[in-house]
Amino acid sequence: MSTIDLLTRVSMLCKKYEKYDTEKLRLSSEGVASHDHFLKLYTSLEQDLADALEKSSDAEMEKNRAVVATLNAEVRRAKAAMRKEIPKLIRLATKKVKGVSADDLATRPDLALGLQAKIEAITDGVSVGHRNISSPKKSTPLEIKIDSVSPDDIKWTEQKEHSEESRNLQQDVELRQHKQDQNLETISEGLTTLKNMAEDIGEVCP
Known part of the structure; x- marks a missing residue:
């Protein structure tokens, strides 16, 4: 296979999966960000997720039990706060937004569920059961089980x-x-x- 063929195939693959690039999604939506409530909430939750992951990582490396307990408690509070926002994010994912392409809108439910899975995967010092994550197309927000542990x-x-x-x-x-x-x-x-x-x-x- 020639170099030109390789470049062509790479370009096709990049174009095929570029709709899943959240950074590109954010940049391409700057013009409609003021009324794109999904993007606002998604960006905010991504930042909260990054902060919680950092604290979880610090807790795993920390040797002091008191500090570990404090960090894990903060992670659990952050996860609980993010869980409360997930149903709203899933509802917003199915709404049309002026200026956002149909392809980008189609990926939003998957982005919301993917973010929910990342939140549940954060280590917080407490072992909990696996939670089923249902697609919003097949269930109502009331049927989505966000957290089985209060x-x-x-x-x-x-x-x-x-x-x-x-x-x-x-x-x-x-x-x-x-x-x-x-x-x-x-x-x-x-x-x-x-x-x-x-x-x-x-x-x-x-």
Whole structure:
């Protein structure tokens, strides 16, 4: 295959997939950004996503448990805030916007769902079940399951883990104290036996 053929094929592939380039989408929509609510919200969520990913990465590298807990809590709050905006983003993705091409509009539902998947994939220190992400064309916004774990559930889980750890520590301390008590009792019995033996010897040999 010649160089010209290779360049031609590369150009065709780039043209085929350029509609998925979010940066190009943003630049090409600068003229209609004032009334393109989807683009505004999408850009804002992308920035929030980048910030949350940075905090999640910092938490994974951090050694201090307190700092890790703080960072993970901030990530969870950020994810919860972004989840609340996803239904609105999905609704806006299906609306026509003056000045935006039909091809660009067709990709917006996929962009919204892709952003939702990225949000759920962020590590936040809490293991949650896999969430099904449904297409807006096949379900209404009320049927879209954004989050099956509420902040109260997360708080309760953290408290439960903390209480279990405290209970285990308390049981360990009580077990050690019990062993110490047994050892002291054994020593006491030994001393009593020695005392009785000494008294018996004293009586035999005055």
